[in-house]
Amino acid sequence: MEWSVERAEQFVDTMKVMLSCYEDDPQESYPNTIEQTARCLGIISEEKAKIALKEFSEPARLAVECIQKKIASGALKTTPRIDRNMRRTPYRTPNRRKSVHWVQFIDEKSKLPYYENQLTGEVTWECPKAPFQVDGYDFVEWEEGAFTEEEFLAATQRAFDMIDKDHDGTINEDDLKEFLARTNHEDQWAELKLIMHKISDIHGFRALWDAMLENYGSKECSAIFKSEFGFPIISEEEIDIHHADDDDKAMVTPISTPKKE
Numbered sequence: 001m002e003w004s005v006e007r008a009e010q011f012v013d014t015m016k017v018m019l020s021c022y023e024d025d026p027q028e029s030y031p032n033t034i035e036q037t038a039r040c041l042g043i044i045s046e047e048k049a050k051i052a053l054k055e056f057s058e059p060a061r062l063a064v065e066c067i068q069k070k071i072a073s074g075a076l077k078t079t080p081r082i083d084r085n086m087r088r089t090p091y092r093t094p095n096r097r098k099s100v101h102w103v104q105f106i107d108e109k110s111k112l113p114y115y116e117n118q119l120t121g122e123v124t125w126e127c128p129k130a131p132f133q134v135d136g137y138d139f140v141e142w143e144e145g146a147f148t149e150e151e152f153l154a155a156t157q158r159a160f161d162m163i164d165k166d167h168d169g170t171i172n173e174d175d176l177k178e179f180l181a182r183t184n185h186e187d188q189w190a191e192l193k194l195i196m197h198k199i200s201d202i203h204g205f206r207a208l209w210d211a212m213l214e215n216y217g218s219k220e221c222s223a224i225f226k227s228e229f230g231f232p233i234i235s236e237e238e239i240d241i242h243h244a245d246d247d248d249k250a251m252v253t254p255i256s257t258p259k260k261e
Helices: 005-018 031-041 046-055 058-073 094-098 149-163 173-182 186-193 202-229 246-252
Strands: 102-106 113-117 132-134 137-139
Touching: 005 031, 005 046, 005 149, 031 046, 031 058, 046 058, 149 173, 149 202, 173 186
Parallel strands: 102 132
Antiparallel strands: 102 113, 132 137
16 A cells, blocks of 8 residues: 555654654564655655654664665565564553563573562462563553554554644644544533643643553553544554464463473
């Protein structure tokens, strides 16, 4: 599917936020996003592309420029399929991340995994039923409608920009009233007016959707988001990539560990 210049510019604007402080090589964790960024930079004007590259962190800029060269040379023609066994986990709100106390380690002698609760100090060979971390990444079960942090950040930025008509990084009453009128949601004005001061910037706006996610769960939150903004948190073009079958889902969670004899 060909992207329009307007859509490519929106995507690049989102990436300027996401990749501005990225200290690691994003190509390892988000190869599809880096490739799409490189392709979008080739669609927008050369001037805007140069400005965007300057706003990326150095690791992100180098990763994007590397893909740009591969595309230009013809070495990269298609987007690779996401490897779900590599650091792909559902987005979890800040409050939910704080509740992950179990960490998986590998016993040097037996080479088997064991689990330690960082809050209580409990150590066990049995895989806990609660979410746990491996090398700093959460391993939790996918629920229906779940999305990654990358997808959440991109979707909320796009939604915020739809309301922030003058693109000054803030939402004011006029912005919100116009958006509600445009989307036939004028009946929400009285309620949203009370929290205007909380959602006027992107951080507060995302905090609102974090709360929606905690209260309603991924599936219902995604449905509400789509009804409000007209697009899902997960791009409809990529649902076939992000939602694997049962065999693929099984790859996300490490195998169960044997009980200590």
